[in-house]
Amino acid sequence: MKLGHYLLLLLCVDLSFCKNLSQEDLLDEKCLQEKYTSQSCDKVFCHPWEKCIDKSCTCKLPYQCPKTISLVCSTTGRNYNNYCQLKSHECLYPKTKFLTNGTCSGQGQFDLSLKYGNSESEGLVEVKLGNTTAFICQKNWSITEANVACYYRGFKGGAVNYEKRFNFPHYVDVKITSCLEANCRGLETTLAECVLTKRKTNGKNLAGVVCHTEEADLINDDSFHCVNGKYIPQEKTCDGINDCGDQSDELCCKGCRKGGFFCKSGVCISPKYLCNGEMDCIGGDDEVNCEDLGHSEDQDLTASEIQDTRNSEHEIQEEEEILSVNMDEDRKLLKSLLPQINCGVRNNTHIRRKRVVGGKRANKGQFPWQVTIKEGERIHCGGTYIGGCWVLTAAHCVRKNVAHRYQVWTGLLDWLKINNETGIERVNRVIIHEDYNAVTYQNDIALIELKKHQTKPTCELPTTIPACVPWSSYLFRPGDKCFVSGLGRDEGKKNLYKLKWGEIQLIGNCSKYYSTRFFEKEMECAGTDDGSIDACKGDSGGPLVCMDSNNVAYVWGVVSWGENCGKPEYPGVYTKVAHYFDWISHHVGRSLISKYNV
Ligand code: 4AZ
DSSP: OHHHHHHHHHHHHHHOOOTTOOHHHHBOHHHHTTOOOTTBTTTSOOOTTEEEETTEEEEOOGGGSOOOOOOEEETTSOEESSHHHHHHHHHHSTTOOEEEESSOOSSOOEEEEEEESSSTTEEEEEEEETTEEEEBBSTTOOHHHHHHHHHHTTOTTOEEESOOOOOOOTTOOOOOOEEEEEEOOSOOSSGGGSEEEEEEOOSSSBOEEEEOOTTTOOOOTTOEEOTTSOEEOGGGTTSSSOOSSSSTTSSSBSSOOTTOEEETTTEEEOGGGTTSSSOOSTTOGGGSSOTTSTTOGGGGSOHHHHHHHHHHHHHHHHHOEEOSOOHHHHHHHHHHHSOOOOOSOOSSOOOOOOOOBSOEEOOTTSSTTEEEEEETTEEEEEEEEEETTEEEEOGGGOOGGGGGGEEEEESOSBTTSOOTTOEEEEEEEEEEOTTOOTTTOTTOOEEEEEOOOTTOSSOOOTTOOOOBOOSOTTSSOTTOEEEEEESOOOTTSOSTTBOEEEEEEEESOTHHHHGGGOOTTTEEEEEOTTOOSBOOTTOTTOEEEEEOTTOOEEEEEEEEEOSSSSBTTBOEEEEEGGGGHHHHHHHHOHHHHOSSOO
């Protein structure tokens, strides 16, 4: 029975063959309880005019935007230096909306009304754009564009129906010859931000919409309840289309229906966003293996065929007139201008995918974030350099009042062969998690602040590269391959004091091994099926790193505890670092460890 379900899900992801899956199969109930929306930075990236604070995308202040100058004009008649600054202003004061690119000229205006419906919440979509008043064409009109129209009219749940037809009443005698085709990304708050293209029409194929109101909700036993209160048919969840309007129907998926692309983080996105140069999945899985997809559509055509298609494109363009600008391109450009910290990328070494207890000797530069903590003459524990003057380790490795007794050694591969790449740092301060429990090993996490060098204001550590700190517990999941490293003990107590590493898997459902001693939100288990590779005494405090789709290393775990070493029935237990992102950033500063969403 269980296996059958599992197979169906696999089919679902791989062959997009899941029409007959019910809610239990596709949706993750536990995840749904968290009420994630498009504002949840655990699941999605924030806009460039937002930053991630306490797991939620929050408005930036305009001065926190990039400083580029590319003037835009708002509906309040004010000019802004760039689109980000306007959008951050809108985020704080929603009455301000985008109007046009360039300076405000006085005659520019935008409005959107719903015409000829039975209530204020439905009708044909008419827009006023500068001196033009026109209906929106049915061509390309989808839930994405319909949601934007409804947001503009103040319906927070977006649209419930974008296919309903509305007719002109008999007393209206107008001959419609053109309409505006709208193309939106779905993140806009006004159709003025979408690409609007003037098209010829006979007046029959015009877009209509029914916006979300409580009365318009079609509820039945099987409806999916969106976080914003809207109900949608179950079949519209996990299909890569934002039917809820707040994306809550796409964020807690175990697989995707036909047409959706499955991000490992449990999010379904539209395949339109694959290989478009922008990361949509938080782990970047939509932007890998792109060689044979997207971008290169021209490749199969001969040169003359390309010329032909270009000519015909040109001909069509003469018939149509693009009346707006592509603000989605501006948004992408702004995103690329945001600061990104340098972490988790090694200098041209690679890990040989072969096979602590078990494991291999590490080469120079292979684990450049690995540090060794010494107390007196003893190698005491491992640690992970995370940038600035900061090292992450286990609480059970350090004591608060003896900072002066510790040394942090960097670049150490062999305790018996110290070379000139080995750095020795002194410790300024030790911060132990305030809820660390030495009996249960809950919150077994601590930070070590290194002493700055006398002459320099920073802690420059030669040959040491920080590992990234994971901001979301959805970046990796059971089954993912990760690496543990340390100078600890192995089974025969050979190779003591040499840096070794091993590839291990994240293990789900670890309560089955440790029952009540395992706390799922705060701890992570990892190991191999046969237990042959494991952390052991002396490795404590050291890193378990996992690589995202772009091969960027995240410190996913801190070696914490385990029953024995190298026994398959007792996997190693790690402090789950993602759970402590806010705690870490509170102490070291958000900008030091926020890879994105700053
Ligand atoms: C230790 O004693 C220890 N096999 C660390 C990790 C594990 C067991 C013991 C996991 O520091």
